[in-house]
Amino acid sequence: MKLAAAAAAEAAAAAKAVREAAEAVAAAAARENVELPKRAYLGVPGHQSELHRTGSTTSITVPDPDFHDFDKDRSEECFKPKQIWAIYDEEDGMPRLYCLIREVISVKPFKVHISYLNSKTDAEFGSVNWIDSGFTKSCGNFRAWNSDIVEQVNIFSHLLSGEKAGRGGCVRIYPKSGNIWAVYRNWSPDWNRSTPDEVRHQYEMVEVLDDYSEELGVCIVPLVKLDGFKTVYQRNTDKNAIQWIPRREMLRFSHQVPSWLLKGEASNLPEGCWDLDPAATPDELLQTATPDELLQAATEVKAE
Template identity: 70%
Template sequence: MSSVSSGYPSKLANGVVCRGRKNVKEGSIRTTSAATDLSPPNWFADPSVTKAPRPEKKRNVSLGSSGNGFVENTESKTTKLDGNKEPESKHVGQSHGKSRRWSAPATGLDTRKLLISKAKTNIQQRLEMMRLASVAAEAMATEDAAPLDEVKASSMVGGHQSVRKINGPITVPDSDFHDFDSNRSEECFEARQIWAIYDEDDGMPRLYCVVREVLSVQPFKIDIAYLSSKTDIEFGTMKWVQYGFTKSCGHFRIRNTDIVEHVNIFSHLLKDKKTGRGGCVRIFPKTGEIWAVYKNWSPDWNNSTPDEVRHQYEMVEILDEYSEQFGVCIASLVKVEGYKTVYCRREESTKWIPRKEMLRFSHQVPSWFLKEETSSVPGNCWDLDPAAIPEELLGTGAGTD
């Protein structure tokens, strides 16, 4: 019995797999000419006979993506063996001409690049504004501003006695209750702390520094970096720094460094204050602190304002911390009769100092809260550091503010 094989492996009845040529049942398929089955075709003898198609060698010429999210696919160019080109054949369903295939753009990468570019532009604009403000401040600064080197040499006496040099050494009396010198001994200093330093104007603690490294405790030797500010634009348009005044609150940056070997130029440690990015430090009055404000302060002050007008102070308690919208809420303090450094809150003296008047604050005064049951003074009083109080306010008279 004859059988027809499909040309693929087939399994016989006995389980043997046989692979062979396709067997055609005799007489099942007839061609138009018997010569075609029995002998090779003679293509050159009979021009009427069509040559069977043969796969031609092709040279693929591909172009890269255009870069705009589309990928262009050009048609393959066909080259015959004899070097002559013939029209390219089209397959069923193939479109004519160049075809474009949509490729989804890398939206995540493009968005990230766009955001980075925008952020760089904003940062460059801000840096340029800061640079211009700094240049303007330096140009308008007074040439007779005292250098910080005088602060380094403000005292050459060791120990804990608070002695400062302005136009000569000033001996500070002891406070009524608390020993403030114990809070600024050699053992109190650590790296990355921010300390207040007495200035050379009238000896009040208006300057700041960052402790970079404690080199030695005994003898005392530390590496510090001064904090300063060349503008006061965070509080408005008043040219406070340009007129030679010292700003005690606002934004500060790390400037020059120095090695200090005398502990009594330091006033107090600023708690919870750390340097931010780029060495920026924000110092503002905090709730519960005691600050001295300029009693006769005016936005019209300039470098010709006499010292006797500027160097008059009032002690205040901070009731609410600084905000750009409202400023700082304060309450005035009055000295308790019979004491040099004890102050209590004055009744009905609460008021707000707005943002544009923040330069009214002169300096922070270290304080120690006195409880009624532990002292002979009335309740809600503070013992203030005499080293941060002007000499004329250290009398024992009553009602001095």
Template identity: 30%
Template sequence: MESSVNLVKAFEEVEEIIVKNDYTTARDELIKLQQLHPAEMDQIGSLLKLCEVLSAAEFRLSGDSGGVDHYWVLQVPPSSSFCDIENHYKNTLEALHPLRTRNFAGAELALELVEKAFVVLSERERRAEFDSERSAARRESGYRTVSYDLMPGGGDSKKLVISEPLLDSNSLDGIPFQDYYNFENDRRPEKIEAGQIWAAHFKGNYSGRNSRYALVCLSSDEVVSVTWLEPIPVTASERRWCDAGLPVSCGSFALVMEMTCKVTWSTISSHKCAWVRGVVEDQFEIYPRKGEIWAIYSDWNVDEWAYYSLDTLKDCEFELVEILSDFSKYTGAECAYLAKVDGFKRVFERKTSGGSANTTPVTIHIRPGMFYMFSHKVPAYIFVGGEIDGVVEGMFELDQLALPDYMINGISTKKSSEFENVIKFSCTTIIPTGLSFFEPHWSANDFCRGQIWAVSCGKDLMPRQYTRLDDVVSESEVRVTFLEPLPVGDTEIGWRKENLPITCGVFKARGTSVKIGLSQFSYLVRFQQRRGEFYKIWPLKGEIWAVYKDWNGKWKHRDHDASQCQVVQVLSDSTEGDAGVIKIARLEEVKGCLTFFQRKQCYGFDLTGVVSKAEMLSFSHRIPAFRVPGIGRHGVPESAWHLEPNALPSK
């Protein structure tokens, strides 16, 4: 009984504060009541909505109009669709209706403001006219700053720490949010140690035009001695990108001793990086990892952007993605797009397709050769749920220093469909680069339904058998259906009868789906799918293959010697040039390096040749191969390929 009396008294006190037009104080008191009386959530929520609407109406546009900002009244960003505006309008009416029936102070005014805002924003011509007035007012003088706390200060660590105003001239287009997680704690000077690699925040000014990362040599309270890391480009497009001075955040990096200098801690204090050692001692590999948040360039194209300047890049837009699987130099990575959560400035969640009722995330597969589209990692705090009203488990608060201003101050007008086309962007090559360990350590995250993989088979365990991935069973097993070749012509039919391996041609998924371990998988196959369960697999440009020596289409099983092979690079596939003819170049082992191969030459000329369609059976199997950046300083030609040892014929 006493509790009810106290609650009624508290409501009366709040009403008196509202009558005095002190909506900020009233809102603070209501939040306290919300914590003490969660059962009265509906009534308190109505009063909170009233305070939000009336306080928003206090901020007038400058200039001749001096009118109310209708977007603020409805608490929607200017980029909102009509459906979003209508939903916010209906929800606001529903929240305010109980106060109207009680003749609560300010209820009629709030409803009038909401109705007028909806009328203006729901009609195309009126909205366009208002947008023009609003833009002119913003250019003239902006808005004034006001303190508007989300939650009262104090309390335990689960409670929000007030740190900034509700609305100011830097947050005109976004609904505000105050910090919950303090990212500054993660980059305090006492956190730094020699031997760590730290990333410079992408807005900062730092030494080294391409450099995002610095190795800490020695630190003090204010000044840190660092050596900057320089990216190691491999393809021609990557080299042009680096020559243009554009920053690189993924790939292989080398220490550049002449880039050792002293910097202030704030210069590089974005976040500490996770890395692995490269092929050689002074190389480091940095790639996105599962669970991290990264910014990717919108409308990215490595070839076109390589001719841009650093100043041009400052105006580009980004998309934010959550990394769903560790970036693999074999398969790339799966990522989920993020979208800003309504009502917050720096809280994001996975973007979903098909409306709010559908929980299917909008995803993108970033191929191995596309990692230059990653702009930078964004430090993030993942909510467990319950920390703040409106925030649920799985949402992220993102570090403001790692977000472009337009993401904090407003919402990009680009639509998700524009970004879904990013997987179609062209690359000079999709061959992974910078590999340090050639025995693949697959995880379940590297596999998804419908992929075609090569698996090791036979006495020599070469990757000559293809499988279609049907399902991921566990962290160590997947379910697959084996592909069988469909021979065409007498030669292929004869090979099939002799049970000789066929690795080129048309294949079909047949038989029962079976479980196999991840250790049997060699590489992800690129293929063309035909109608039904038919798959066309041919050597493709840029791939490395083993070709039988002295091949003869009339071989019998007893004549087949898988170890008698030579290594070639495919220069053109069957879709280029003469129909059905594949151009190849002979490779030879780099002297003293068992797994490094380079072009074989005679009198300064590459040894090249062609393989006709009738000779496709001469291809034994594909050998996973990768360019190793920076290897030239160790006496190995930069043009050399590092071949997967387990796929090399024994002789």
């Protein structure tokens, strides 16, 4: 009984700490009173053998992150020639597409000359038919193809650090150590055009622990969202959760998620937490329990 009471007290204290941190974040957001950011896509289809601009632009309103301002990392001043940027696709608005910045024509008003990165094969990952089945490949080998003039800065998600176009416009994009990626929770090499959206669009956030190698693939660990927050995650502490995704399963990676390692932003957070960009986080993962719900859960534990 004493052990149960101690556990209940500890759970209640933890819930109270999370509630205080969540309330502090909400109060800060209310004081700022800023308009929610938007992400946009230019009618660019996910099928990479048909990349082109259709001329229409759709905007999607996204919630603010809990701590870091990701919009400042993709402002007009951030763009330089030869950079590789991720772009939101039209499937579900996630940043699965890429482009090469050819020229910054002007900063304000924003206008850049880009080339979309295309891939007509996924042969580097073995005998799969991902692209032929209408899916978007977000890692592997790409080549610069169709060019375009873009005037909307909010189609861009994030800069791919360290990625450069090689000879002939070839670009290799793979998960790197320290990256945060969303992976398809129910991924199967048997997915095809008839696979239902509700099966495909289920995700899990992971941290990449080691760079990709053809022999081993990529080492990852799942992330766990902290209660009371929309976008704050930490590593799964179970050592058995660490796993390798082999080369033949690399298409399990959906898209990279911009992230910010939190260091002292909130006193109640455990060490090693990440704030993830809500514009690259699937909607179902942005849901959060309210402080009252957290306290209710702690009360139920205590009652037991």
